[in-house]
Amino acid sequence: MRTSFTTAFAILALGYSTSAAPTSGPKRGITIPLSKRSNGTSLAKDGVIVPGALAAFTKRVQQKYARGNAAYKKNTGKALFSNLEKPLARRQNEALTDESGELWAGTITIGTPAQSFLVDFDTGSADIWVPNSSCNSGGCSGHNSYNPSASSTSTAKSGDFSIQYGDGSTSSGPIYTDKITVAGLTATKQYFSAVTSESESFSSDPSDGLVGLAFSSISQIGQPTIIESLYSSGAISEPTFGFKLTSSGAELYIGGTDESLYTGDITYSPLTSQSYWLTTGSATVDGSSAYSGGMIIDSGTTLVVGPTDSVASFWGAVDGASACDSSVCGGDGYYTFSCSNPPSIAFEFNGPSFAMSSSSLSIGTTDSSGSTCVGSIMATSSVPDDAWIVGDAFMTNVYNVFDEANSQVGFANLA
Secondary structure, eight states, X not given: OOOBOSOOOOOOOOOOXXXXXXXXXXXXXXXXXXXXXXXXXXXXXXXXXXXXXXXXXXXXXXXXXXXXXXXXXXXXXXXXXXXXXXXXXXXXXXXXXXXXXXXXXXXXXXXTTTEEEEEEEETTOOOEEEEBTTOXXXXXXXXXXXXXXXXXXXXXXXXXXXXXXXXXXXXXXXXXXXXXXXXXXXXXXEEEEEESOBOGGGGGOSOOEXXXXXXXXXXXXXSOOHHHHHHHTTSSSSSEEEEEOOSSSOEEEESSXXXXXXXXXXXXXXXXXXXXXXXXXXXXXXXXXXXXEEEEEOTTOSSEEEOHHHHHHHHHTSTTOEEOOHHHHSSSSOEEEETTSOOOEEEESSSOEEEEOHHHHEEEESSTTOOEEEESEEEOSSSSTTEEEEOHHHHTTEEEEEETTTTEEEEEEEO
């Protein structure tokens, strides 16, 4: 199967100190089966939206990107997104929270002997964290936890992993290095945190922790990601990974792409920043452009989220669409359309267009009558400058490729 490179960037210098176990023979990609996990706070129940969950989703996205912006500034000395410098309202619960009610999870092991964890794989963050065995907060209940004393390869490092909110409040945990294995690939001195507090809301999540797959420039620990670690030591031949995010047969492929999962060429789009997976693209309504600009490809965000004005303009191009009243949708920024007459939506990157199915365009209906759908493209004022966060609502429609060496993202039609 051919791969078309519409843009080529210089190879990144990924000479990091973190090491991975040596490999022999051909360095082939590794498949990690994924499953979609819900923590019981899904955005819809029995096909009908849950207003409180929609409101909470908006706040989580705002805080996630404010934290990433703060980490980038700490690591580089400059702000990534100027509009995220302003403080966010303080959350009622300051402990580490799950970023979404539904995420894509797979298994990793940490330590010697191996301690197993079910983790979410998130291209919108860059750190690894799991619960600490010393965690006594309610959110840790029922989850696998990391016991550093039980691992002969564990090393405590200086500093803390810190989740910092816009008002300065934090949640933190100690930092360690240890052997982390993903589908047979092992990084022997991988940095991560074992957090000592989690909110009560996390207790219902089936996943134990998270593996961030964005660039290390937004790492709050300030160390290489596991992809960077595996590549710099030669465990994988290229710092590339691919996602298929579907209800059945979902997988993460590390070290290349799984050609059995897509058809035709991969269309690549260059990154504008090595922080998030930020590129440029456009969205069309019934074949006409309704948005053009920055797009952050984020597997850890359920919906597509954009600035208020551009999302309003997008929905203005949809026949019969209207803003959803906050009393119905739990807050501002959501839009409704007729379930019986959904628009034809597509995303374009470097020319080719990829359709968004009508089912992925709808979060659910406003009530049990099933006549009015709530769109999965929503607006908020506190998102990165002039960019859409393109999450699972689009990503489930395509095969997604993240190519760190050539600084690009790619998309192909599913097989």
